[in-house]
Amino acid sequence: MQTNVLEYLEQTVQRVPDKTAFADDHTSLTFSELSKNARAIGSALAEDGLYGEPVVVFMEKSPAAINAFFGVLYGGCYYVPLDVEMPAFRIEMILEQLKPRAVICDATTKPLLSQFGCTAKSYLFDEMIETAEDAEALSRIRAKQLDIDPIYIVFTSGSTGVPKGILACHRSVIDYIENLSETLGFGEDTVFGNQTPLYFDACLKELYPTLKFGATTYLIPKQCFSFPITLVEYLNTHKINTICWVVSALTMISATGTFKTVRPETLHTIAFGSEVFPVKQFRMWREVLPDAKFTNLYGPTEATGMSCYYHVEREFGETEAIPIGKPFRNTGILLLDEENHEAKFGEPGEICIRGTCLTMGYFGQPDKTAEVFTENPLQTRFPELIYRTGDIAHYNADGDLVFVSRKDYQIKHMGHRIELGEIEINCGLYDGVEAVGCIYDKAKSKIVLFYTGDVEKPALAAYLKQRLPRYMQPNLIRKLDEMPHTPNGKLDRKALKEIYDHA
Amino acid sequence: MITHKYRNYVMEETMMSETYETLVGILKDLHEDVDFETCETLIDDKILDSFDIITVITEISNEFDVAIPADKIIPENFNSAKALAALIESLEED
Numbered sequence: 001m002q003t004n005v006l007e008y009l010e011q012t013v014q015r016v017p018d019k020t021a022f023a024d025d026h027t028s029l030t031f032s033e034l035s036k037n038a039r040a041i042g043s044a045l046a047e048d049g050l051y052g053e054p055v056v057v058f059m060e061k062s063p064a065a066i067n068a069f070f071g072v073l074y075g076g077c078y079y080v081p082l083d084v085e086m087p088a089f090r091i092e093m094i095l096e097q098l099k100p101r102a103v104i105c106d107a108t109t110k111p112l113l114s115q116f117g118c119t120a121k122s123y124l125f126d127e128m129i130e131t132a133e134d135a136e137a138l139s140r141i142r143a144k145q146l147d148i149d150p151i152y153i154v155f156t157s158g159s160t161g162v163p164k165g166i167l168a169c170h171r172s173v174i175d176y177i178e179n180l181s182e183t184l185g186f187g188e189d190t191v192f193g194n195q196t197p198l199y200f201d202a203c204l205k206e207l208y209p210t211l212k213f214g215a216t217t218y219l220i221p222k223q224c225f226s227f228p229i230t231l232v233e234y235l236n237t238h239k240i241n242t243i244c245w246v247v248s249a250l251t252m253i254s255a256t257g258t259f260k261t262v263r264p265e266t267l268h269t270i271a272f273g274s275e276v277f278p279v280k281q282f283r284m285w286r287e288v289l290p291d292a293k294f295t296n297l298y299g300p301t302e303a304t305g306m307s308c309y310y311h312v313e314r315e316f317g318e319t320e321a322i323p324i325g326k327p328f329r330n331t332g333i334l335l336l337d338e339e340n341h342e343a344k345f346g347e348p349g350e351i352c353i354r355g356t357c358l359t360m361g362y363f364g365q366p367d368k369t370a371e372v373f374t375e376n377p378l379q380t381r382f383p384e385l386i387y388r389t390g391d392i393a394h395y396n397a398d399g400d401l402v403f404v405s406r407k408d409y410q411i412k413h414m415g416h417r418i419e420l421g422e423i424e425i426n427c428g429l430y431d432g433v434e435a436v437g438c439i440y441d442k443a444k445s446k447i448v449l450f451y452t453g454d455v456e457k458p459a460l461a462a463y464l465k466q467r468l469p470r471y472m473q474p475n476l477i478r479k480l481d482e483m484p485h486t487p488n489g490k491l492d493r494k495a496l497k498e499i500y501d502h503a
Numbered sequence: 504m505i506t507h508k509y510r511n512y513v514m515e516e517t518m519m520s521e522t523y524e525t526l527v528g529i530l531k532d533l534h535e536d537v538d539f540e541t542c543e544t545l546i547d548d549k550i551l552d553s554f555d556i557i558t559v560i561t562e563i564s565n566e567f568d569v570a571i572p573a574d575k576i577i578p579e580n581f582n583s584a585k586a587l588a589a590l591i592e593s594l595e596e597d
Contacts, residue, residue, distance in 0.1 A: 225553035226546065226581075228573045252557050258573035414554045444561065461535035475558060476532050 003147035004170050005177075006073055008211035009035055016188070016214040022063035024219040029063045031214060034070065036133075041071020043134040044123065045102065046141060051076045054153060054363075056095070056103040056120070058082045058113065061198055061219060064125050066207060068104045069152070069198075071128065076141040077102075078150040078167070081199040084109055089467045092116050094155055094163060097364055104128065147171035153363050154201050156301055157418045157472065159409070161425035165363035168201070172304040175356040177208040179328040183309050184269055184295060186242065190215040191266070193240035195225065195249050196415075204305045205244040205271070225249055228258040239266045244297070246415025247275040248445070254284040263288050273297035273306065274415050276403075279316045286312075298324035298403065301417070302361075302372065302387045303353045307331050308401060323400035324393065331355040333401065334386060335393065340377040348394045348404050352376075352386045359387075409493075411440045413447060416471040420447075423474065426467045427451060430460055435483035437491045438474070439500060448500055449474035452483050478503070522567065522595075523588040529562045530584055543583040551581060559587075569594040 002008075009031070017032035029037070045055065055072045057079050059065040065081070072079040080098060082091055095118050103120045105113060113122050147170045155163040180186075186209045194217050196202035206217045218238050224231040232253060235243075250272055253259075270285070270292055277296065286294065299306035310325025327333045335342060335349030343349025354376060361369030376384045392404040409420040420438040427436045427449060434453035441448060451460065457477050464473060484495035530539045533555055537545075545551045551559070556576070564570050569591055580590045 222553070223546075226551070226556045227576055227578065229576070248554065248557055252553070253573075256560065256571065256573040256576055260572075261574055414557075445558070457535040459536075465536065470552060471554070477535055 012214040037067045037129040038070035039133045040131040041128045042074020044128045044131040045075030046137040054080045054098050056080045056100045058109045059106040080153045083199045157422045159419040159421035167360040168304045176305040188213045190242050191240050192217040193243045194219050195245040201301045228253045232262045236265045241266045242269040244271040247277045251281040254281045259288045268292045271295045279318050296322050300389045303357045323402045325400045351389045351391045354386045430463045437496050439496045446475040448476045526588050539584040546578040546582050
């Protein structure tokens with residue numbers, strides 16, 4: 001039985017050592033290079049006595065950064081990807097939570113590290129891969145490792161203003177990769193075109209199937225996603241046949257009439273998720289690629305990657321929503337109503353997930369973890385955890401799950417999961433701001449921020465850029481004379497919505 | 504004859520600046536802290552990212568009733584408000 005994700009790499013490197021595993025515009029790594037480098041990095045960490053602890057990978061998105069992840073795993077540690085473009089304040093907050101002893105950098109990021117007041121030892125990727133392999137240490141580490149040991153921590157938006165680090169273990173990732181690969185039909189001939197950043201669990205879809213099958217992943221340059229013709233040409237040039245993208249990246253291509261100029265020639269598998277795919281746009285894709293497989297994916301980071309899938313095989317009306325479908329094999333979904341009973345068929349309920357896919361919770365935050373990882377109320381005879389997603393859904397006549405809404409103020413914006421509360425708290429910290437309220441215009445994909453106080457908008461916008469990642473920046477800032485409140489003194493978001501609609 | 508021509512010219516000038524001003528308003532809403540009237544490296548300096556471009560294209564189609572075709576979505580047309588305004592005007596003429 002497989003107990004470690006590195007077994008994927010170890011089997012594949014025997015079979016296709018010289019095949020390209022990961023590539024971007026500047027560099028590429030074959031499976032044998034990947035394996036050699038990862039073992040060297042693991043040996044370097046072992047030499048310094050690091051084990052079973054978080055190791056931060058603070059590198060530009062590149063094949064090398066991915067290689068560093070696997071190196072951390074060889075060292076029996078778990079990786080924490082940090083993005084170079086994250087605002088310094090957020091990086092400091094994450095480092096403060098982790099208190100790591102080791103950070104792996106590249107030449108660009110190493111000089112930046114000192115400004116974060118980080119006392120960890122910093123390693124240069126290029127130097128680490130020169131370390132002589134200590135095979136004995138690596139096998140000693142492997143012998144100690146269990147499949148319930150963590151692989152990574154990814155940080156997600158937190159409503160209290162502090163990002164939450166979600167830990168996942170080998171067993172959950174293996175379970176996910178096996179079932180996702182079967183569902184989407186990945187194989188050795190799969191050529192992935194990666195869009196999602198490496199600091200979210202979304203990139204699991206490409207990283208581990210690439211190791212498992214000896215497939216190839218191209219990291220598509222970020223700027224391509226601004227220019228649709230360049231993007232489709234990139235897919236064709238690299239013979240990319242499989243993409244798992246956020247919906248907005250797909251609709252950017254279809255809505256601008258790109259297909260009149262250039263069509264994807266090799267693409268046959270398209271997965272999308274975390275947002276509604278407008279049916280009008282979907283039809284344009286289907287028309288250009290009638291034989292391709294289109295799959296809607298759904299899942300929270302707390303349940304390791306994705307939990308449900310729906311192959312779009314029938315026609316949809318323009319106002320109809322594409323379902324999120326059924327759970328992957330070995331994943332269970334409960335729909336619970338407000339009384340913790342199973343929602344009646346067709347009635348809305350909160351999506352709760354059970355299975356090996358459940359992550360280990362939030363790093364260093366037992367209270368937050370206990371709030372949403374709870375005992376299964378439908379089965380009380382022995383301990384069994386479920387994860388409460390906060391997503392409301394119902395079953396349609398076909399028995400497929402259909403997403404309805406959120407229980408709270410968490411939103412999905414351009415594929416990113418954001419707590420409006422985190423934006424409000426950060427805005428409220430700016431000197432002079434008195435009251436803050438955030439709403440989301442779903443139809444136009446806009447985060448709208450309202451505030452009161454003697455503060456100029458440009459100064460506030462500049463401040464927020466230092467505090468929040470780019471995807472959390474408000475798309476519209478409006479100053480009000482007075483913040484609307486409900487009779488019991490809470491922020492009145494409905495009134496804000498009205499102010500916004502009538503502007 | 505001359506007066507008439509002149510009046511047309513003035514009207515066109517006014518319309519041009521209106522397009523430009525509306526556009527700068529759209530851009531300013533997205534990034535209050537950026538000086539869109541002088542910046543000519545909106546793409547090169549990553550001030551506008553792919554999500555911004557999507558938003559701007561949508562707003563332009565709502566505001567001016569022109570659809571920017573894919574072959575016009577290139578860095579040169581998005582590096583400055585001036586270039587983008589010129590693109591909108593050329594599309595409005597078609």
